[in-house]
Amino acid sequence: MLLGLCNTSAQNGHWAITNWVLHTTFENAVELRAPSATAVPQDLDDPALIELGARQYDSAFRMCHARPAAEADATIASIVPRSPHIAEAEADWRSGQMNWIVQEGGKMSGIPAWPAPSRPDVAWVVVAFPTAIDRGMTAPDYLAMTDPAPEGACARCHGAQGTSRAPG
Numbered sequence: 788m789l790l791g792l793c794n795t796s797a798q799n800g801h802w803a804i805t806n807w808v809l810h811t812t813f814e815n816a817v818e819l820r821a822p823s824a825t826a827v828p829q830d831l832d833d834p835a836l837i838e839l840g841a842r843q844y845d846s847a848f849r850m851c852h853a854r855p856a857a858e859a860d861a862t863i864a865s866i867v868p869r870s871p872h873i874a875e876a877e878a879d880w881r882s883g884q885m886n887w888i889v890q891e892g893g894k895m896s897g898i899p900a901w902p903a904p905s906r907p908d909v910a911w912v913v914v915a916f917p918t919a920i921d922r923g924m925t926a927p928d929y930l931a932m933t934d935p936a937p938e939g940a941c942a943r944c945h946g947a948q949g950t951s952r953a954p955g
Contacts, residue, residue, distance in 0.1 A: 800867045806949045815895055817880070821887035828908060831882060831915040837924075838932045840916030844873070845933040848913070850896065852876050856926035870897065877917040 800806065829836060845854075851870040853859040870876075877885050889910045892900035896905060901910050 791808050797867060806868070809895065810897065812831050817884050817887055818879075820891070821881070822883040824881055826882055827882050827886075827911070829911055829915070831911070833915070835917040837919045840912035840914070841929055841932040843909070843913050844916045845929075847902075848873070854926060855920050855924060855929045866897070873917055874920055877921070879912075882914050882918065885917065886910055889913045 800808065831837075844852075851859070851863055851866075852873040853863070855873060858864065859870065859872065881890065888898065888903040888906055891905075892898040901907070903909060
């Protein structure tokens with residue numbers, strides 16, 4: 788390490804054993820710490836929650852995980868390890884596990900922690916969105932939800948008076 792013999796180039800991925808160790812550690816950590824399925828505080832099928840989740844996703848996650856039915860741009864697609872597309876990102880995770888990942892992020896994964904730790908309830912809206920994709924949300928549905936509203940981008944989530952439309 789001191790001599791620089793370990794190649795840290797972004798062009799090269801980790802060794803297979805390193806990938807396995809990192810991914811297995813992440814999966815086990817999420818499994819251990821995620822809330823149970825009975826701890827979901829809201830109805831994740833609520834259309835208003837899904838729409839708010841789509842807006843949160845569009846502003847914070849779309850860059851890395853792409854829009855539904857669209858490919859990530861070339862820069863994001865070249866990240867090693869690759870960020871999974873939104874349609875596959877949540878496929879292997881239960882809702883509580885997705886919530887934990889959204890709230891906590893992941894070391895050495897590029898996943899940041901939730902920026903509003905005092906509002907963990909709002910992280911659930913981001914979980915509602917990908918579950919809607921699994922149930923058939925289309926790209927036009929997504930674009931209709933995330934198109935800027937006439938009253939402005941902030942008002943889409945916080946309302947015209949600046950009060951939060953988020954749960955809780």
